[in-house]
Amino acid sequence: MAAGPGAGASVSPAPRRLSILGATGSIGLNTLDLVAAEPGRFAIETLTAGRNARQLAELAIRFSARVAVVADAAAYAELRDRLAGTGIEAAAGAEAVADAAARPTDIVVSAIVGFAGLAPSLAALGATPVLALANKETLVSAGPLFLAAAQRAGTRILPVDSEHNAIFQVFEAGNADTVSEVIVTASGGPFLRTPKSELAAVTRDMALRHPKWRMGPKITIDSATLMNKGLELIEAYRLYPVSVDQLSVLVHPQSVVHGLVRYRDGSLLAELGVPDMRTPIGYCLAWPERRPTTVKPLDLSAIGSLTFEAPDRDRFPCLPLAEAAMRRGDGAPCVLNAANEVAVEAFLAGQIGFLDIARVVEATLGKIDGEGGLSEPDSLAAATELDGRARKIASACL
Structure with a gap:
């Protein structure tokens, strides 16, 4: 029998289909740096971003993505216009991000910051055999729910x-x-040797100067506390x-x-x-x-x-607060995370001081626990409800 075309020659494997949720953040950009270093190894299926339509469009065009989605619906027009004529599908909104996450791929990198990453991470389960999870809030806010869903779907979770x-x-x-x-x-973090008496005067710019890692503002503040x-x-x-x-x-x-x-x-x-x-x-x-x-x-x-x-748990009370929430279990980690997101955002906006972050988190946990509202979320809706409730209380504690 005659040999077929290319017989005896090595055949390059087909590119692995890759989706990146949170493509314009530090994890997303580092992922794309690795993709660029090995041309032909990956084919980009989906790229998502929060609201940076310009950068998302540039990345989608550079890496020939099939779909680009911006979570902020107000940024849709700019994304659509920038992608006009490229053949790249544009979409916007939280539901569109979850829909994009559910597109079949070989691997999904979930790098959306905060609780907002939970729904897309859940949506990706079953659509991909491998989910590289960089969104820690998914496991903190709804870990049992998420891991049980991953097991049912047969998706392997790899920690990033x-x-x-x-x-x-x-x-x-x-x-x-x-x-x-x-x-x-x-x-x-940047305040490892800073006396406790000086932490109250810490500014936003000071807290964002991490000595080792280059990360987004939210995780950099979390590192500082x-x-x-x-x-x-x-x-x-x-x-x-x-x-x-x-x-x-x-x-x-x-x-x-x-x-x-x-x-x-x-x-x-x-x-x-x-x-x-x-x-x-x-x-x-x-x-x-x-x-x-x-x-x-x-x-x-x-x-x-x-x-x-x-x-030093005395100078950095957020650590023992998290440890206590872990021991308390049920919905305490979800509340901890939500309150911290509210407090960090307020600190970055100049509304509260550095030490107020722990104060807001502690007050929120105490308020909800006192009301008997720390049940473990058993669905996305339950996790969203508890997260929203915690955010409302935390905002009132600023």
């Missing part, structure tokens, strides 16, 4: 957060019963078969060790790398393989030394 991606790499699922501790590391570590503890509790007492935070200013897992035999396994989100993103895009990325190799000799210390 550097800490949880690190833990994922060193957590031996087959030896889960021998794990004694899971450690989430923290840089300590250590709320980000509290949210990540809750996220770890959802992702891994461990108890609350097996989770801890370790401050590591160099941000080289991203996560650690201690085993019963005394072994302590860690993942190390330069503080660059392209490493965990690249890991998720290639999983279960490992492929080169554009990240420079870690040079330990140039760093010289790595230091670790316990977090």
